[in-house]
Amino acid sequence: MGNIKSMNMVEKLDWLSESLVTAITNVAYTSWEHLSDEQKELVKVAFHNDLKSNDVEITDELIKEVKKEFPGSPMASMLIEYISKFTKVTKELKQNSKATIVKFDEFGFPVILHTVIKGFEIEPYAQYNDSLVIEHKPKQKRKVWETRVLPYEELMIYDGWVDIDTDKVMHNIIKSDEYVTIKQSKYRCFDKSFLSDIKGLINQQPLIIV
Structure with a gap:
């Protein structure tokens, strides 16, 4: 040609x-x-x-x-x-498979979801040529949710439902006695060290990192 x-x-x-x-x-x-x-x-x-x-x-x-x-x-x-950087994600994800999604919500706070993947698609969104849309059914929920990931956002997905002590990861204990426990968040909004700390805590390689 x-x-x-x-x-x-x-x-x-x-x-x-x-x-x-x-x-x-x-x-x-x-x-x-x-x-x-x-x-x-x-x-x-x-x-x-x-x-x-x-x-x-x-x-x-x-x-x-x-x-x-x-x-x-x-x-x-x-x-x-x-x-798209999301192409590798769609190649790894499988429909009706259990997965643990680790990402930030729209306010920059960490989110860890035990869910079942129902579908996924790469599509334009707002000013972006591509975004990743994951349809999934969270554990103990009846409805299918939709999670959209934009090109600048970070995401980790683990195969299966991985047990993560989110409270231990996300907080430092300032004071604890028989009456009260005072905790302080380890992270600011969109703190990238959260994802690296999660990865270091789990004795399992993520299926996907973007």
């Missing part, structure tokens, strides 16, 4: 379109909408492999032009996933 690095924007869009069409027809001679979920995954893998083998640089400008030129195509989301 030629060296994409030397192409102008119009030529790059044509190259990408041809690559995606080829990936689709190699899986099944039909349109994207008529592919099964398994077939769509095969197409995505083939398209990403083509990008990698041709050393294609994905820029915000290119993604913007793809969205404009191919509004009904899955190409833009595939490009976003290709460069």
Whole structure:
């Protein structure tokens, strides 16, 4: 198809379109909408492999032009996933598996969740090209929750439900007697040492760190 690095924007869009069409027809001679979920995954893998083998640089400008030129195509989301740091997360997570999620809430306080993964997706959000959405059902809860992780946020996920003494990790005991126990938080908002302390406390490697 030629060296994409030397192409102008119009030529790059044509190259990408041809690559995606080829990936689709190699899986099944039909349109994207008529592919099964398994077939769509095969197409995505083939398209990403083509990008990698041709050393294609994905820029915000290119993604913007793809969205404009191919509004009904899955190409833009595939490009976003290709460069997203969350791609490795989706490769490791498994539906209906138990997991321990360690992250900060929106106010910067540590959150540890024992949950069951129900689904996950990389999608644009606000001004960000990508964000990770994890659908999960927390332990002893009936409803499925949705947790969104933005590109600048940190996240650790452990396989299974890992027992963590959160009180021990998060607080220092200033005073304790038979009448009262006074505790002090070890961390300020969004203190990165919290995640490293959790990792050091648990005798198990995280399944995912972002």
